[in-house]
Amino acid sequence: MTQGKKYTFAIILITSLFFFWGFIHNLDPILIKHLRSAFSLSHFQASLVDSSVFVAYFFLAIPAGLIMQRYGYKAGILVGLSLFALGCFLFIPAANTISYPFFLGALFVLSCGLTILETAANPYITVLGDPAKATQRLNFAQSFNGLAATLAPYLGGLLILGDEPMSADQVAALTEEARLAYIQAETALVKGPYLVLGFIILFVALLFFFTKLPEIKEEDDASEAGSGGFLAALKRKRVSWGVVAQFFYIGAQIYVFSFLLVFAEDALHMSGKDSKYYATLAGFLFMAGRFVGTFFMRYIAPARLLLLYSIIAAILCLVVINGSGMITLYALVGMTFFMSIMFPTIFALGIEGAGKHTKTASSLIIMSIVGGAIIPPLASHITDLSHNIQLSYLVVLVCFIVVFLFAWNNRSVPVEEVEEEINN
Template sequence: MAGPVNGSAAVLRDAAPLGTNYRPALTLLASLFFMWGFITVINNTLLPHLRSVFELSYTQTTLIESTWFIAYFFASIPSAKLIERIGYQRAMVAGLGIMAAGALLMIPAARLPSYGVTLAALFIIASGITLLQVAANPYVAVVGSPETASSRLNLVQAFNSLGTTLAPLFGGYLILGRSTSGTSGPGAATLTQAERLADAQSVQLPYLIVAVALIVLAIVIARFPLPALGNATRRSAKAERKGLSLWSHRNLVLGVPAIFIYLIAEIGVSNLFINFVSQPEIGNLTHEQASHYLFLLWGGMMLGRFVGSVLMQKVAAERVLGFVSLCACAVMLVATFTSGHVAMWALISVGLFHSIMFPTIFTLAIRGLGPLTEEGSGLLVMAIAGGALVIVQGWLADTYGLQWSFLLTAACELYVLLYAAWGSRPTAALPPPEVVR
């Protein structure tokens, strides 16, 4: 059901097995997670490309990604309000439409070419993804048993990682592989004006393909009978929320900065990966060649989420989170203090340990929020704006060196470890919302 829940709707009881009743809906939502992962990670091949086209510093390059994540800060609360007004399903369709509009705007941005229009287009795409995140993450977490929420969200996030795994190949072939900057070696000469113009226009085809795929997916979701969430009516749920405070839930209060800080780590690694491994003292690769290794970084995240989904059916989610955060910190220190293929493979391996962090922190943070789940989700998705602080890592790379900047990533992993060990324990827990037809 797309709109607000009707008071006479029948509640789906525990007698209905999750696999039988919700599998079609979760399968469709997995395709949604795939698409936003795919379009987000195209940025990882787009950024080194734009750095050459516009002759940007690391700070200016990471500002592009900061603009992307600033959209999460500004669009999260309006997204939560919109979902409350029109329902989860219509919000997902709207999010896909906004993303498609932004993808189409990348075409004139490439033809001009314009750094400012490119930033605007990416901001619009990210605003659409924000709406999808606020709608889809809590939907998947709540549409089933609370005990397996982390496992379920990790499973659909694995399809998000499938999108992030394939995106570097797509971007590497259609953007970097069709541009002079992408196929030139590390010591290549500066591009001529004509070469920069030709390179800029290479992004038109991939973004047109993405826009068409988003429109098709929006049509499919609009016509699909998704179960709706709510206790009875949205009005009564709103009345229930009076007198309840998000700030009494420690797992949410500390989970918001955990998401914020984790995103600094994930985005910093993925956005600077191609520049890092292409350096002569690390991998000595072209940007196009480096994009194939980026495929392995995101492939590790996909594998880790599938494994994590199974593992967390038997092991407490917070224990798994603590283990992977400790491992992630260790391999980032190896990437910082070594060189050559050791440093390169250490950086690639962090994808495996980052894999379950976002979905696990998210489900631990909304655990026990009850009728406050939508608002809590809005705050958590707003915290994805932490990715905007990748500009700090860009500044560190310009000032102290690209390799030393990964110490910031290692420090971020330590906060996630603290959250797993203590901050994720719920306080003032409330019963979860019910699922209705």
């Protein structure tokens, strides 16, 4: 039996996880717009949804790596799925108590599960199968994350947004009793989708529990656990650069996707019912970009393709900042195509050559996803201060410049060397 056939079912199961966390992440733009309207939030307050989600990556990434070191990838996946489901179920009491902080807490618990899943699944998919196809395999798995990004805004818009919500002024004009009734009705719309998703995740957890998965052991893994492995991994130039690049990239990605509907409303006065189709298109382009990028990586070194994509994304960002009318929304949506390969490519290049440090390097790069908790509030604060959401994308432009520098520093590494050294 070839190595590829031996790992086929395991790869299918792991790839399904990319879809599920992609789906839940891409419900966040719908959730932000919905909760912003329901609770009459400022841009900064609404961005705390992203902060609650991505701060979990800072606190849980290293514990996730330790779980995998001690108990293996499968144990990490089961723990992650359990927290994922629990967070979904917590949306029920959050809606019943009409408490915005409760929603943020539920999102944090859910995201603790996602942190563990991503810390396990990203390196696991790279070491399952032919080492020469590791980067392509990760990008292919991440393509299903893109499929979720296409489906989630459309389904979320249908199930959660409902009728066009009242404006903040309209809500403020209501009596206290009417205001509470309105908020209760709006928050109740999130219960059904998250309840169903919670049960689906529990089913997936049971499937993983009863399935025998191959446990990949890196050389000298046992000694690494007790030898200051995280600091040793961080001393590697590619790992440290990967941490920085991933921090800024994730911050840009989360802000672009999470505030796309808000941008359409603020800059173009577009209703949520209309703008959700642009969010769906953005998800589709993100997915398409992953598949196209995976194809081109057969012929172009990943770092060089990343270099090209970061340049184009930065140019489109300048259009969003300086343009006017629908061209700005088109540029914002088009940007998602060129962001598509950034996460998996930065990740694969960052852990390249890590060998026995692979799990710890993975934890550090996943930990840097905390950029999604920091960059959106910073950009949103610029919007609140300037009353111009377009200016907030200056922060996104800086993020793409950092990705460009990461790609430039790795531009001379050929695709064969990147892929062959991932498991050394």
